[in-house]
Amino acid sequence: MHGSNEGVGTRVEKLLKDGRYGEAEKEIRQAQAADGDSAQLKFSACVLLAQQSAAKKAIACFQQLSQAHPEMPEIYNNIGVLYAGIGVQLEARKWFERGLKQQQAYAVLHQNLLNLQAEINRNAYAAALQLDISKSNAPPKLSLLGKLTSLPEATSPLLSSSGAALPGKATALVAPVVGPEVAKGQLAGKLTQTSPVMSASVQAAESPDKTTDLNDPSQVRETVQAWANAWSKKDLNAYLKAYSPSFNPGVNLSRSAWEAQRRDRIMSKKQIQIELSDFNISFSKVNAKATATATFLQSYQSGTIVTVGRKTLELSEDKGQWLITREMVIGAGS
Numbered sequence: 001m002h003g004s005n006e007g008v009g010t011r012v013e014k015l016l017k018d019g020r021y022g023e024a025e026k027e028i029r030q031a032q033a034a035d036g037d038s039a040q041l042k043f044s045a046c047v048l049l050a051q052q053s054a055a056k057k058a059i060a061c062f063q064q065l066s067q068a069h070p071e072m073p074e075i076y077n078n079i080g081v082l083y084a085g086i087g088v089q090l091e092a093r094k095w096f097e098r099g100l101k102q103q104q105a106y107a108v109l110h111q112n113l114l115n116l117q118a119e120i121n122r123n124a125y126a127a128a129l130q131l132d133i134s135k136s137n138a139p140p141k142l143s144l145l146g147k148l149t150s151l152p153e154a155t156s157p158l159l160s161s162s163g164a165a166l167p168g169k170a171t172a173l174v175a176p177v178v179g180p181e182v183a184k185g186q187l188a189g190k191l192t193q194t195s196p197v198m199s200a201s202v203q204a205a206e207s208p209d210k211t212t213d214l215n216d217p218s219q220v221r222e223t224v225q226a227w228a229n230a231w232s233k234k235d236l237n238a239y240l241k242a243y244s245p246s247f248n249p250g251v252n253l254s255r256s257a258w259e260a261q262r263r264d265r266i267m268s269k270k271q272i273q274i275e276l277s278d279f280n281i282s283f284s285k286v287n288a289k290a291t292a293t294a295t296f297l298q299s300y301q302s303g304t305i306v307t308v309g310r311k312t313l314e315l316s317e318d319k320g321q322w323l324i325t326r327e328m329v330i331g332a333g334s
Helices: 005-017 021-034 039-051 055-068 073-085 089-100 106-129 217-232 236-241 255-267
Strands: 196-200 273-286 289-302 305-318 321-331
Touching: 005 021, 005 039, 021 039, 039 055, 039 073, 055 073, 073 089, 073 106, 089 106, 217 236, 217 273, 217 289, 217 305, 217 321, 236 255
Parallel strands: none
Antiparallel strands: 196 273, 273 289, 289 305, 305 321
């Protein structure tokens, strides 16, 4: 062993980045000879196996480490990434979900879980539509964590807390998902609401007065439910009328192209069932115009395809009725 505590971590990090795995292994073994109980060193050894494309050995290594250190979310993340890499998606999802229950690294775990769910949904669509996606689309890109941030600072006297960073070949990118809404918003951070002036429970009883009460959540919920019912019934006219003339579909589509796309996707289904629950409705003013934001849990089923995800609709009052101006999906949707 040579050099300072920080030097060991720096050398291992650089060797892994440069693909000099033999030298990295030597450094790790030398450090472990003096401190065999170091969780950071054991973690780096598992990372080394993963970088050498020894996925099954790396999984076994990380699983053994998880038994000794169940509080480390980085371990769960890396096991999930490795399982996804060998095509065992449901097992990968299980490990991501377990990792989310731990104390840190939530951002990467959450993004990986969303990316994996997107891939599962994409495969389900492909199977239902009898599409061959094996050649045209890459697998989901998931991020392997190379550093332990959940260790106490004094855990290892021989390796710096920075750990061994992995090469930047796997970055957290959102995998493609069928459905125009998904591209509009993947994370909860994109769904923040502007200048809320009121938040009300959607459990309020319906008012017998059907004139638009701009602070009545039941009317917003009624509008959203009517939109979902039109979708379920494949009543395309009612479905499209729920959207404001100012609605921007995004995803590089014109309004007419978006309507044509929705027409094809809705009318091509034999049956559609939409169920909404867990509403949260708030109100605000945008440019002196009354707006409402409705967030809810959406369950979509068509044949063998079943997806569940959070959705947000932004609505604007227009001539006495609420119309959708923006639509965003978190996670699964169609």
